[in-house]
Amino acid sequence: MTIATVARHARVSRQTVSNVLNAPHIVREETRRRVQEAITALGYRASQAARQMRTGRSRLIAARIEPTRDGINGSVLDRFLHGLTETADAAGYRIMLYTARDDDHEIATYDDLLGAYDLDGFVLTGTDHGDPRTAWLAERQVAFVTFGRPWDAPDAHPWVDVDGAAGTAQATRRLLDAGHRRIAFIGWPAGSGVGDDRRSGWRTVMAAAGFDGTAPDRETEDGIDHGEREMRDLLAADEPPTAVVCVSDSLALGALRAVRDATAPVAVVGFDDTPVAAAIGLTSVSQPLEAAAARCVELLTGVLAGQPTEPHALLSPTLVLRHTA
Amino acid sequence: MTIATVARHARVSRQTVSNVLNAPHIVREETRRRVQEAITALGYRASQAARQMRTGRSRLIAARIEPTRDGINGSVLDRFLHGLTETADAAGYRIMLYTARDDDHEIATYDDLLGAYDLDGFVLTGTDHGDPRTAWLAERQVAFVTFGRPWDAPDAHPWVDVDGAAGTAQATRRLLDAGHRRIAFIGWPAGSGVGDDRRSGWRTVMAAAGFDGTAPDRETEDGIDHGEREMRDLLAADEPPTAVVCVSDSLALGALRAVRDATAPVAVVGFDDTPVAAAIGLTSVSQPLEAAAARCVELLTGVLAGQPTEPHALLSPTLVLRHTA
DNA sequence: TTGTAAGCGTTATCAA
DNA sequence: TTGATAACGCTTACAA
Secondary structure, eight states, rough: HHHHHHHHHTTSOHHHHHHHHHHHHGGGGHHHHHHHHHHHHHOOOOOHHHHHHHHHOOOOEEEOOOSSSSSSSHHHHHHHHHHHHHHHHHHTTTEEEEEEEEEHHHHHHHHHHHHHHHOOOOEEOOOOOTHHHHHHHTTTTOEEEEOOOOOTTTSSOOOEEHHHHHHHHHHHHHHHTTTTOOOOEEOOTTTTTHHHHHHHHHHHHHHHTTTTSSSSSEOOOHHHHHHHHHHHHHHSSSSSSEEEEEEEEEHHHHHHHHHHTOOOOOOOESSOOOOOHHHHHOEEEEHHHHHHHHHHHHHHHHHHHTTTOOEEEEEOOOOEESOOO | OOOHHHHHHHHHHHEEEEEEHHHHGGOOHHHHHHHHHHHHHTTTTOOHHHHHHHHHHHHHHHEOOOOSSSSSHHHHHHHHHHHHHHHHHHHHHHEEEEEEEESSHHHHHHHHHHHHOOOOOEOOOOOOTHHHHHHHHTTTEEEEEEEESSOOOOSSSSSEEEOOHHHHHHHHHHHHHHHHOOEEEEEOOOTTTHHHHHHHHHHHHHHHHTTTSSSSSOOOOSSHHHHHHHHHHHTSSOOSSSEEEEEEEEHHHHHHHHHHHSSSOOEEEEESSSSHHHHHOEEEEEEEHHHHHHHHHHHHHHHHHTOOSSSSEEEOOOOOSSSSO
16 A cells, blocks of 8 residues: 555545645645545555655664673663663654674674665664774764763763762762761772773762772672672771672672671672662662663754754662662 | 666666676676675665665564563563574564554554564564464464464464473472472463463473372462562471472572571572573573574574475573572 | 656566 | 666655
8 A cells, every 4th residue: 555545545646645744734624634534544654665765764773782791781781772662662763773793893784784774873882982883973974872971072972871970979978878987899990981980979979078098999890700709808808898889780799799708797789770689689779771761862863853952961870779788 | 876886887787786686696707796896895785775665575573672571581582682683684684673562552563563664574572372463463464483382373373482391391300300309389370371381391290200299389470579478388388398490580589588598408490591590599491592583583584585494493491500409 | 735747776577 | 698667655846
């Protein structure tokens, strides 16, 4: 069934049907109603392919689905993708999935996706210092939003992010309020934007409370085992910390293992509020992923529609209190 | 850049370029090489939209992304989707995402997706008795594969599934070998295909070992709290079980909580090998999700190509041994 | 306000 | 083996 079927059915020209679809206001009330009725009666749907050929717009947005690394932090992406799909749908867009082993491969995929499917835009997750992907896209004037700040230039492109520093700050404040004084931090090696951001929240609050530089700060790769090792190290000190803020739930989980054998109780806070945290009662900083996804779609569709919108959005996480702090 | 650009560059007609792309064998060796060179030199990619208009095929497969329910079992879908994207890509297809609140809404989405984007096929996850979705698709002769058996008719349509009974059977056998005799099962209420299947594996092995009907079998909704409650009930019996097989990691996690307070140690086995299981050391039955996704794509593309392929595939899960059994 | 004509990039058909 | 032509379903420009 084509637009011609609808036109015949409503006894108008094809063009009038197209107008009802794309510029309803220029069609006479009664004609529009008759056409609309024909459309619903026939269950007509405009062919995207034909529409795209003419307009050059596909109403398709690409998003990457990553291989679930350790699984713990992977589920974050899952929720984000679901939010993306839902909001995009409401805005008349569809999400197309792709994978890529590394940045080079990802860029090759952009090329492919753009050439073959004529994608309208991209939503990138996890940005890094000097990200080659954003440079590639920007150079070609492709519309995109990142979930994650451009760590080099604050306004290089539209982005949505969660204020990690605010999250760890909130956690640290909470621990101080509970009477803790020796609050350690287990984070990733300096250099990653996300990791440094989260560390800074803890550091700022500790400094403001007068514990400048004295609180133990560890750097390690992500992973349960690494978290356990670091925590054991911390506990072996003369004056071991009574609480620890971790940059991820994986590390927090490891810390929790080490803490189990400790003489005094130690409070532990994780980051990301993953299913694992919920399952074992780990207090964790929770990212508003659905909201973040919604803002991504909003920003991207705004750019696509040529509307001047907010260049970015920084969302606040919340601390989910459970048993470990 | 269009096919005409390539044609000019290689000094052939548009049609010849098209032939090189779609029927290379009918083009003379030397011409083909020249055209191929022009294609790579120009970085040409055929427009899917134009191709689709002519052929009626979009090379698009739709898959549903569900709202992460309790999160624990949700990550299974995540891995499946990733596998799907990867295999589909290799086969020249792309995955388009959609969500739906319920079956009716999902069917409406099929209609939309089919009408607007002319999707080639669907991959459905989680089938139930008398699934209205498969009936709708079959009636309209839409190509689809389900991850999950059609529980009513074994060969109603192509499907891929994991042999849940084999998984619980393996777990039960392992427990028997370890010397356990009173092995309970905590499952979902009878009536769900997946739940009944998993229960049957445990029951069969127990019956074969001579414990017919005597082993405690519980039915409950999924969830950590439900698992804990059922396990406490079981432990309160005169002769409490020394081991329990659970239909899901959520229930197993709850059981594990209850077990912690028990006088004698109790072995616990879960199902799905979710990140939570890995994190806390829960022994669990693991589904080969990447393989399942690959088979789904294989079956679906086979149907789309009109090739007579295996009508279905039943994959074997593996038992991942950790600390709890 | 409605209708006519052209063209988007591809492939199928058929003639050379 | 290669090339010309038409057609897929839609929207934009323009004429009625």
